[in-house]
Amino acid sequence: MTPKxxxxxxxxxxxxxxxxxxxxxxxxxxxxxxxxxxxxxxAVRDSKDPNGPALLINPASFTEFIGDVANGRFNV
Structure with a gap:
């Protein structure tokens, strides 16, 4: 599922x-x-714009993304 x-x-x-x-x-x-x-x-949104746009992400893709962040795959 592509984020919506x-x-x-x-x-x-x-x-x-x-x-x-x-x-x-x-x-x-x-x-x-x-x-x-x-x-x-x-759903993911910017806390500074609570009524603004939000991304809707497939739960499995979101879990994979969080795992990648936790494992240092991104420079954040």
Missing amino acids: TLMATDLPGAAWRKSSYSGAQEGQCVEVANVVESHQGI
Whole structure:
């Protein structure tokens, strides 16, 4: 599944979560929401624009991405 772009407002009731590593400041953070039941995916949005665009990602692809980040495959 290719990520689909929609607006975060298209996901009413989504429980958005921000990483505990983000701290108190609203800096460069992303938030995720498990919307598998309603939209068959994981939604990702910019915490600075909570009503803006969100990516809808296949759960398996999201899990693989998180694993790659944790294993240092990206320079982040």
